[in-house]
Amino acid sequence: MFDAVLVANRGEIAVRVIRTLRDMGIRSVAVYSDADADAKHVREAHTAVRIGPAEAAKSYLSIPAIVQAAVDSGAQAVHPGYGFLAENAEFARACEAAGLVFIGPPVSAIDAMGDKIRAKATVSSAGVPVVPGASDVDIPEGGFAEAAAKVGFPLLLKPSAGGGGKGMRLVTAPGELDAAVESARREAKGSFGDDTLLMERFVTTPRHIEIQVLADTHGNVIHLGERECSLQRRHQKIIEEAPSVLLDEETRAKMGASAVEAARSVGYVGAGTVEFIMSAKTPDEYFFMEMNTRLQVEHPVTELVTGLDLVEWQVRVAAGEVLSVAQSDVVLNGHAVEARVYAEDPARGFIPTGGTVLAVHEPSGDGVRVDSWMTEGTVIGSNYDPMLAKVIAWGPDRAAALHRLDLALADTALLGVGTNIAFLRGLLNDEEVRAGRLDTELVERRLSTVVTSEVPRDFFVAAAMDKLLALQPSGSIVDPWDIPDGWRLGGAGGMNFGLRIGDAEASVRIEGTPANALVTVDDLEPERISARWDNGVLEVRHPGGFRRYRHVAGKGRSVWLARDGHCVAVEERADILAGQGESAGGGPVKSPMPGTVLVVKVGKGDAVSAGTPLMVVEAMKMEHTITAPVDGVVTELHVQAGQQVALDEALAVVTPQEETA
Incomplete structure (x- = not known):
């Protein structure tokens, strides 16, 4: 067995691999970029190398930096995690050349399965059914449209050299093909170096079913x-589960045999x-899509229903051990469901x-x-994938697992960063799911039923009460004049808070103290409210019961609150009503996310129509096309391709036509 293993990855997967290495008594070596110098995986490893x-x-x-780090740290093997270089044959070769064991498949297998075109041909020869299609390899120059017509619409464009949904485009009609090909090639080139x-x-009402396989160097291959x-x-996957409710035992056995x-x-x-x-509609007919020659993000659900640690078996197999688990030993116990927590805004197109x-x-x-890499102080930027954590639940049956996962997500709070947790809960409770x-x-x-930008009104009340609590004097003796209750000659005047959550605004008036307050939101009926801090939790009682919020101060006059999967930043604004009369129209076009400008499609002085693509901004491996808000002229252009931009940074100005006439 190895004495030391370098983990060539970051984030939750690095933390997860390090956990198993620690349990196995193996010294772990982490690697990190300048952005991750204080990341959780760096803290939890025995050694870390920049x-x-x-x-x-x-x-x-x-590749040179990681291999050198492994050699210098005394590691005998390298675990690639998933993503980055996990399926890179050159990396595996470089490890081998340096005398390091690559904890993964042979280079030949990575080569064969890393190219989707070659992979389909290989497994087809082995009798595994494949999806009909075509590729750049067998399409003559200029014949892409003709080949697409033969495959038929709708069709799916996929980068041959990569996976994870990056560069994939669904094309429903011939008129969409050229733009989709251009975008897919650009993203494929940027993500995998190969366009x-x-x-x-495109299979209608498609279901994505994957089989976990495990093989050793002695010829034993099983599926889990x-x-x-x-x-x-x-x-890109959001929620995964094991096993599938679609498969019966006969189909499971057939698909497992095909995977083997x-x-x-x-x-x-x-x-x-x-x-x-x-x-x-036809669950007895299945087609091979691709093979991922690495560990998958969703591997925990398999671990929970089989009781096997897949990382441990990766390490043992790489060390030459024989699989001690036969196919007949594999029993699926209960049900497990995983939800991926992303730093994204579902209400704004998952940016x-x-x-x-x-x-x-x-x-x-x-x-x-x-499985998480979140710690207080972690900075979520635009350099890497936006996945923050995975919350997984096991139950004796599917209903129990779904219920446990829903409760677990409701108890998850990442304050300071917008996440998709509320969306995940909405999806889990969808009747179809x-x-x-x-x-x-x-x-x-089902997007419209599970995604909403509407802010629960109780967050405004909670934020105002939280601010009132923060203003309360402390100490054993309190001067009545120090109590911020808005008292004045003639009676209590109350306190007013102008609050904003995203685009939603509210004016909250509080008369009294946190222990007994009359609270009015805008022009609604006032309610008798009390609030207190309890062990880091804000508890707000109202006539119908009470709610508990995790809370923390943000920048300036804001506070972050989390409840039941909702997590919002509430900003106190003295000028809450200013600007309400402004009309929508032209003006600055701002970046909806921090990232990099990939393409600028217009120039200063160009006439554009509403919806015309102006530029493409990429962040966390996702492209977002910025469009013109109105018919008009590009009167200002502030960015160029390759430039880094911040959230809400002005990119251009589109002036309506009537204002330029």
Whole structure:
């Protein structure tokens, strides 16, 4: 067994791998960029080595830097985690050349499965069914449109060299093809260094089912059952579960056998995932999509229903041990569901958010597991993937697992950063999800029912009471004149708070003290409210009961509050009513997220129509197209391609046509 293993990754996966290495008595070596110098994975490893600046290309994607770090630290093996270089054959070769064991499959398997075009041909030869399609390799120059017509619409464009939903585009009609190809190639080139594309028939009402395989160097290959990964947004998974409610034992056995054959066809070693797509209407027909030659983000659900530690088996297999688990030993016990917590705003098209984590509260209890890298002070920027944590729940059946996960998410709070937690809870409680009627288009169809930008009004009351509590004098003797109750000659005048949460505003008036206050929000009926701080929690009592909020002060006059999955920043504004008469129209076009300008599509003086693409901003591996708000002229242009921009930074000014006439 190895004495020391370097983990060539960051975030929650690095923390998770380090945990198993510690349990196995193996010294862990972390690597970090300047942006992660004080990250959780750095703190939890035995040793940590700096590998470069924040830019991933110069740190986590730098093969020479990581290999040198492994050699210098005395590591004997390298665990790549997932993402970054996990499926990079050159990295595996470099490790081997340096005398390091790569904890993953052989280079030949990475090569064969890393190229989707070659992978389909390989597994097809092994008798595994594949989705009909075509690729750049077999499409003559200028023949993309003709090939697309033969495959048929709708079709899916996919980068041949990568996965994770990056660069994927759904094309529903011929007129969408050119723009989709341009965007897919650009994202594929930026993410994987290769813009080769593959097009495939888009299976209607598709369900994404993947099989976990495990293989050793002695010829033993088994599967550990399936995971249902059909709940996705932007072709990226959000909620995963094991097992799938769609499969019966016969279909599970057939798909498992196909996955094992796919792994055998490339001489696979270690933990890997074979992904299939099937129509919800014909669950007995399935097609191979791709094989991920690494550990998957969603591997915890398999661990919880099988009782196996996949990272431990990756390490043992890499050290040459024989699998002690036979196929007949694999039993799926109960049900497990995982939800991915992202720094993103579902109400604004899932654009990434950012900020500094001011406080963290993560759930615990029977059947609950959290894989996270969040700590107080963690800075969430635009350099890396926006996933912050995974909350996973196990139950004796699916209903119990879903219930536990919902409660766990309600008890999760990341204050200081906008997240998708409330959206995840809404999705888990959707009637289609509860019934197990899933497909990869469900989130898009149900978006309006599970995504809302509406702010619960009780947050305004809670924020005002929190501010009132902060103003209360302390000490054993309190001068009545120091009590901030707004008292004046003639009676109590009360205190007024002008508050804003995003685009929502409210005026809150409080008469009395936190122990007994009459609270009025805007022109609604006043309510008798009391509030207190209890062990770091704000408890607000009202006539119908009480609510508990986790709270922390933000920048300036703001406070962050979290309750039941909702997490908001409440800003105190003295000028809360100013600007309400301003009309929407032209003016500054601002960046909806911190990131990098990839493309500028217009020039100063250009005439544009409402909806015309102006530029593309990329953050956390996701592109966002900025469009013109009105018909008009670009009178100012403040950015160029390659430039870093901040949240709400002015990018351009579009002046309405009537104002330029």
